Amino acid sequence: MFKLTRKVEYALIALRHMQSKGSEVVTNTKEIAEAYDIPVQLLAKTLQQLAREGIIDPVQGPHGGYRLTANLEDLNLTDFIELLEGPMGLMDCYFDSRCEQLRVCNIRLPIVKINDSIRNLFNQMSLADLTK
Amino acid sequence: MFKLTRKVEYALIALRHMQSKGSEVVTNTKEIAEAYDIPVQLLAKTLQQLAREGIIDPVQGPHGGYRLTANLEDLNLTDFIELLEGPMGLMDCYFDSRCEQLRVCNIRLPIVKINDSIRNLFNQMSLADLTK
DNA sequence: ATTAAATACGACTTTATTAGTCGTATTTAA
DNA sequence: TTAAATACGACTAATAAAGTCGTATTTAAT
Incomplete structure (x- = not known):
């Protein structure tokens, strides 16, 4: 009872990870998933949601990923x-x-x-x- | 997300109901279930649990029920x-x-x-x- | 003694929520 | 043109919560 969902956990982990690298750096889903042992697909959906909400900015194509934009x-x-x-x-x-x-x-x-x-x-x- | 379970809700409703009647009065499961439109069997199990934990005191037999004991x-x-x-x-x-x-x-x-x-x-x- | 109204409680089923996967499309740097 | 990435809806699996059932026990009233 009273647990955070994994989605929230994964989102926090990802944001913290990105923040520690600075806001210009582009980080991709796979990197985070592997670092914290999170299912890639699930993290992918979570990051897509954060992107839709404008918290992170997607960068498509090879070497793509996300960049932290929100303050x-x-x-x-x-x-x-x-x-x-x-x-x-x-x-x-x-x-x-x-x-x-x-x-x-x-x-x-x-x-x-x-x-x-x-x-x-x-x-x-x-x-x-x-x-x- | 972050919801109380029904078990907790039902327990609180029951305790409040019993408290309003005073701690000498015996209240039975059916009365509470009907008053608040709660499934009897489920409330019964919940009250049994409260009784095991010593929060209410069971009174068996006809005219039985529970009496609020804990402070x-x-x-x-x-x-x-x-x-x-x-x-x-x-x-x-x-x-x-x-x-x-x-x-x-x-x-x-x-x-x-x-x-x-x-x-x-x-x-x-x-x-x-x-x-x- | 018998009956009926209550609690006691484990096992089970159903429903809802959360977690995770799959397939396919799109974007873009090299 | 290819490959590495995001985008996303549909699906499946796992877990947790909610509810039901059957049966036993207790006890006041008759």
């Missing part, structure tokens, strides 16, 4: 996780209030508060904090 | 979740360091820190806070 100081953990995995909430009703039990639910408010606390915590953390 | 002030959210669902960590290596990738992993420490923060947050919250 990791400006990206917080909540946004990062939601960008990869969609809405992050302890219960669905945090985002979608079509739960049948809502009218009788006696724990919604406290859970919403906890959720806010977690989001707040994650908002305080930039990816730069996590990858340096 | 909810003394039980924090980390302990409660782990008691129902086992170890709570963003990555398995928080508890079990047999991960093959550990020697190359570049994100372990930051993740451990985040995990500590979440645990810390959850440690501050007693079940009494959540159910009153």
